[in-house]
Amino acid sequence: MHRDSHILHRQLRGQYPLAASAAGCFIEDAEGRRYLDASGGAAVSCLGHGHPDVLAAMHEQLDRIAYAHTSFFSTPVAEELADVLVADAPAGISHVYLVSGGSEAMEAALKLARQYYVEIGQPQRSRFIARRNSYHGNTLGALAVGGNAWRRQQFAPLLIDVDHVAPTYDYRDRRPDESEGQYGARLVAEIEQAIERLGPNKVIAFVAETVGGATSGCLTAPPGYYRAVRELCDRHGILLILDEVMCGMGRTGTLHACEQEGVTPDLMAIAKGLGGGYQPVGALLVGGKVVDAIAQGSGFFQHGHTYIGHPMACAAALAVQRVFKRDRLVERCAKMGERLAAGLRDAFGGHPHVGEIRGRGLFRALELVADRSTKAPFDPSRKVAARVRAEAMAAGLLCYPMAGTIDGKTGDHVLLAPPFVIADQEIAMLLERLQRAIDNATRAGG
Numbered sequence: 001m002h003r004d005s006h007i008l009h010r011q012l013r014g015q016y017p018l019a020a021s022a023a024g025c026f027i028e029d030a031e032g033r034r035y036l037d038a039s040g041g042a043a044v045s046c047l048g049h050g051h052p053d054v055l056a057a058m059h060e061q062l063d064r065i066a067y068a069h070t071s072f073f074s075t076p077v078a079e080e081l082a083d084v085l086v087a088d089a090p091a092g093i094s095h096v097y098l099v100s101g102g103s104e105a106m107e108a109a110l111k112l113a114r115q116y117y118v119e120i121g122q123p124q125r126s127r128f129i130a131r132r133n134s135y136h137g138n139t140l141g142a143l144a145v146g147g148n149a150w151r152r153q154q155f156a157p158l159l160i161d162v163d164h165v166a167p168t169y170d171y172r173d174r175r176p177d178e179s180e181g182q183y184g185a186r187l188v189a190e191i192e193q194a195i196e197r198l199g200p201n202k203v204i205a206f207v208a209e210t211v212g213g214a215t216s217g218c219l220t221a222p223p224g225y226y227r228a229v230r231e232l233c234d235r236h237g238i239l240l241i242l243d244e245v246m247c248g249m250g251r252t253g254t255l256h257a258c259e260q261e262g263v264t265p266d267l268m269a270i271a272k273g274l275g276g277g278y279q280p281v282g283a284l285l286v287g288g289k290v291v292d293a294i295a296q297g298s299g300f301f302q303h304g305h306t307y308i309g310h311p312m313a314c315a316a317a318l319a320v321q322r323v324f325k326r327d328r329l330v331e332r333c334a335k336m337g338e339r340l341a342a343g344l345r346d347a348f349g350g351h352p353h354v355g356e357i358r359g360r361g362l363f364r365a366l367e368l369v370a371d372r373s374t375k376a377p378f379d380p381s382r383k384v385a386a387r388v389r390a391e392a393m394a395a396g397l398l399c400y401p402m403a404g405t406i407d408g409k410t411g412d413h414v415l416l417a418p419p420f421v422i423a424d425q426e427i428a429m430l431l432e433r434l435q436r437a438i439d440n441a442t443r444a445g446g
Contacts, residue, residue, distance in 0.1 A: 022049030025419050025426050027398065035393065036418075038430045039400035042214065043246045043363065043417035046273040046329070047320060054278050054319040061315035070309045077314040084321050085283060088255055090264035094288035097301070098281070098309040102245030103137030105269035105282040109241050110141045111303050113205045113267060116239065116290045119297035122201065129194050130207040132164045133408055135215040136243050136269075145207045148215040149408030163198060165190045167212060168221040171356045171367060172375065172406065184222030188229060195236055205239035205266075206232075210257035213246035217365030217405055217413035218358050226261035239266040239290075245282065246363075249273030250324060251417060253334030253361030260360070266290055276320045281313035333420040336427070337361035340416070343431045353442040362420060367405060368412040368442065377411045378442075380404075385412040387441035397433035414438070 009016060018030040025048050027035045037045060047054065061077060068075055082096040097112070099105050110128065117125040130136070132147040143152060144159035147167075152159065166173060166187055174183040195203055206229060212219030233240045242265040247257045251273055254260055258268070267290065271282030294301060307313075324330055341357070341364060348354040348366060355369035368388070370378045378384045385401035392399050405411030418430065 024048045024050070025422050033396065035396050035398045036426060036429055036433065037398045038416050038418045038434070039398055040272075040417045040419055041277060041398075042272065042400060043251060043415070044272045044277040046250060046333075046420050047276045047323060048419035048421045049277075051276070051278075051320075051323065053323050054276065054316055057315045057319035058278065058312060061311055065311055067307075067311060069306070070304070075309065075311045075314070077311050077318060078309040081314045081318045081321075084318065085270075085285065088321075089285050090256060090258060090268075092264045092287050092289075093268070093285045095286040095291045097284040097286060098314065099271075099283060099305065100280045100307050100310070100313065101282045102243075102269060102271035103139045103142050104305060104308075105245060105271055105284045106137045106142040106145070106243060107139045108284045108303055109207075109267045109269055110145065110205075112284065112286065112290065112301060113239050113241060115302060116293050117204060119293045122237075125202055125204045127161070127163065127198050127203050128205055128207055129163045129165060129191060129198075129203060131167045131209075133167055133212075133216050133404070133406070134164075134207075134209055134243075135213055136207065136209070137245070146215075147408075148404065150404050151215075151408070163194045165194055167216060168219050168225060169216070170219075170222065171358070180222040181224060184225040184228065187222070187225060188232060191229065192232055195232070195238070200236040200238070203236065203238050205241045207241045207243065209243045209245075209247060210261065211247035211252055211360060211363060214400070214402055214415065215404065215408070217367060217402065217415055218247075218360070218363055220358065220360060221261070226258065226263045230263045241265060241267045241269075243269050245269050245271045246417075250330040250333050250420065251361055251363045252359075253330070253337055255324075255330055257360070274320065275313060275317040278316035278320065279310070279313040280307075281310070281317045283317075329420040333361045336420070336422055337364070339424065340364055340418070340422075340427055340430075343427055344416075347431045347435050348438075351438070353438065359416075362416075362418055362422070364416045366414045366416075366438070368414065368438070377406060380410055384441055385414070388412075388414055388437050391437035391440045392433065395433040395436050397430065397437060399434060399437070 020030040021028045085096050130145040134147040136142040136146040147164040248270045266287040268285040275281035344357045356367045370376045385403040388401040400415040405413045
């Protein structure tokens with residue numbers, strides 16, 4: 001443990017172990033303890049740690065050029081990465097805006113969406129619609145569209161007004177008398193009501209995580225929901241912004257999560273699995289109609305950061321994408337995701353404190369409950385998510401527990417997002433250690 005740190009850590013009480021080395025699915029701290037990285041950090045380390053191809057690509061790029069400001073230059077590696085991302089993107093995506101992470105990608109999406117309407121002569125559009133208990137990043141714009149009450153609370157006076165509608169939370173919100181289709185239709189009707197209340201000509205975009213991530217725990221949408229949302233947006237001339245920072249880039253078993261929904265967004269944010277943690281990198285994938293409007297108007301996007309299109313970040317991301325294709329890792333993610341899901345069902349399907357197991361690919365979550373039969377959550381004062389995290393680390397497991405699953409204050413879940421290269425024996429280890437952690441954390445009187 002490093003006891004006299006001058007770093008302003010996330011938590012100012014307690015100590016952090018020092019990560020000293022990493023290989024494959026494991027991280028080792030300075031005292032020699034090994035941890036199975038079952039969450040890839042925050043769903044980042046899709047290739048695991050220390051992949052030789054990525055390291056070699058970064059060394060090669062460093063020998064060429066490490067940095068060039070994008071107001072003066074583009075670079076071959078940035079151009080090549082953009083070509084690859086557009087070639088593999090949903091139909092209609094024509095350009096890429098390269099940034100340093102997910103929050104930057106979402107902030108760029110919000111600003112580009114607003115500028116699009118200014119360029120086409122609809123400057124009255126100023127409102128976004130998003131979903132409750134969503135997470136889109138920690139910059140002020142991204143935090144505003146995010147719907148997590150706890151993260152927003154103290155910064156609320158600084159945030160733009162955003163209308164929030166219901167999440168796709170089948171486990172708690174679908175009524176007993178509703179089919180999946182009826183539930184989905186009700187959710188879409190709520191979005192339409194919000195549009196009509198604000199005025200269709202005032203709304204810029206509907207913003208959603210294709211599969212809910214950190215704050216909600218791998219929430220998937222009812223069949224047909226996104227196709228209906230896409231039609232609704234098109235009917236009212238509204239943009240669709242999808243946030244695939246956590247759930248995208250192969251994590252759910254297809255390169256883009258929206259492939260499984262049969263829709264193409266106008267703007268889509270990606271990060272995390274784009275570079276696998278080897279460099280800070282993210283991107284905004286941009287639809288052709290948005291680019292065309294700006295190209296035919298002012299001719300420039302009024303936005304930018306010092307490190308956008310950073311050559312080292314682009315080299316790492318390009319290498320990750322090449323490994324994905326060569327080793328068919330997205331397909332492997334889908335296959336290993338089914339094995340993980342089966343293992344979770346075997347280990348926790350009857351657990352008294354696991355209410356639901358959900359997700360896709362290697363993006364899975366367990367919702368923890370005090371009473372399985374009534375779905376009653378734990379009292380927040382018990383800090384169950386924090387206890388699971390501590391118990392898991394003590395057992396040599398890194399997972400991603402989170403409190404506030406239901407409304408930002410109540411509810412707990414554990415998110416799992418291991419590297420795509422995880423092996424069967426490592427899944428078995430994950431399950432054994434996670435079971436021990438959850439049992440210890442939820443034990444009566446604990």
